[in-house]
Amino acid sequence: MTNDIYDPTYVAALFDRCSNNYRNWSAVSSFGFVRRWRRECVALLPKNVNPDAVAVDLMAGTGEVWPYLLRRLPSLRTITALDISHEMHTDAVERLHDSRADRITHLEADALTSDLPSDHADILLSTFGLKTFNQAQQTILAQQISRILKPGGHFSLIEASDPKGWPLRPFYRFYMDSMLPLVERLFLKGANDFSMIGIYTRNFVDCKHMAKALTDAGLEVTYRKHFFGCATSVSGKKPIAHNVGAA
Ligand SMILES: C[S@@+](CC[C@H](N)C(=O)[O-])C[C@H]1O[C@@H](n2cnc3c(N)ncnc32)[C@H](O)[C@@H]1O
Numbered sequence: 341m342t343n344d345i346y347d348p349t350y351v352a353a354l355f356d357r358c359s360n361n362y363r364n365w366s367a368v369s370s371f372g373f374v375r376r377w378r379r380e381c382v383a384l385l386p387k388n389v390n391p392d393a394v395a396v397d398l399m400a401g402t403g404e405v406w407p408y409l410l411r412r413l414p415s416l417r418t419i420t421a422l423d424i425s426h427e428m429h430t431d432a433v434e435r436l437h438d439s440r441a442d443r444i445t446h447l448e449a450d451a452l453t454s455d456l457p458s459d460h461a462d463i464l465l466s467t468f469g470l471k472t473f474n475q476a477q478q479t480i481l482a483q484q485i486s487r488i489l490k491p492g493g494h495f496s497l498i499e500a501s502d503p504k505g506w507p508l509r510p511f512y513r514f515y516m517d518s519m520l521p522l523v524e525r526l527f528l529k530g531a532n533d534f535s536m537i538g539i540y541t542r543n544f545v546d547c548k549h550m551a552k553a554l555t556d557a558g559l560e561v562t563y564r565k566h567f568f569g570c571a572t573s574v575s576g577k578k579p580i581a582h583n584v585g586a587a
Pocket residue numbers: 348351352355366378398399400401402403404405422423424425428449450451452466467468469472
């Protein structure tokens with residue numbers, strides 16, 4: 341087993357181990373902020389899409405964002421949920437989204453190399469799925485997003501970030517780097533999987549590199565800070581006349 345924390349097999353194994361507790365842990369450890377940020381990510385998408393629209397949820401995990409997405413865009417024909425972790429998919433299907441099963445297509449794949457068709461998605465989103473990619477991988481991911489989106493298609497991506505320059509950042513870092521690992525060790529029998537999220541977030545910093553990579557891939561991009569930069573997002577669309585050299 342590799343020790344490279346950005347190797348997709350390492351990341352898949354990490355989230356396989358986290359899958360059972362992921363939903364509750366992410367909500368509680370963020371004091372509910374992940375829910376607010378998922379809602380804000382979806383709110384950056386247009387309200388009206390054609391009745392047959394296709395959405396792609398990259399790094400979908402247990403599908404926490406689907407209720408928000410289907411509420412905003414009830415006419416969506418299908419959501420393609422792509423995730424590399426087998427257990428996250430299983431958990432999504434078995435435990436959480438039985439009632440939505442007919443509208444979700446599951447794809448167990450690496451987002452960097454997926455064979456999702458080109459010009460396929462009217463809507464593409466990702467909530468908290470960027471941090472486990474280093475900058476070189478983010479560049480590849482941006483090219484994939486540009487390829488998968490239909491001309492005129494919209495995207496919105498949000499990720500927990502390091503709020504550099506915020507006066508309360510030392511408390512935030514203490515919480516992420518010291519408190520969360522301690523609580524996890526105490527309550528999850530010595531595990532330190534969720535604590536990795538602090539390391540990924542610190543390395544990720546914010547969505548600025550992703551914003552540049554998406555722009556370079558030919559997309560129109562807006563970068564935003566959420567709650568003093570504790571999360572950042574990139575949203576926008578693929579221009580109809582799309583002729584920049586995306587891979
Ligand atoms: C922090 S979870 C986010 C899950 C969900 N989107 C949410 O809002 O809670 C990150 C997810 O990204 C997935 N992931 C990480 N790297 C991936 C890759 N290269 N390809 C596909 N999925 C990946 C993980 O398996 C995990 O389910």
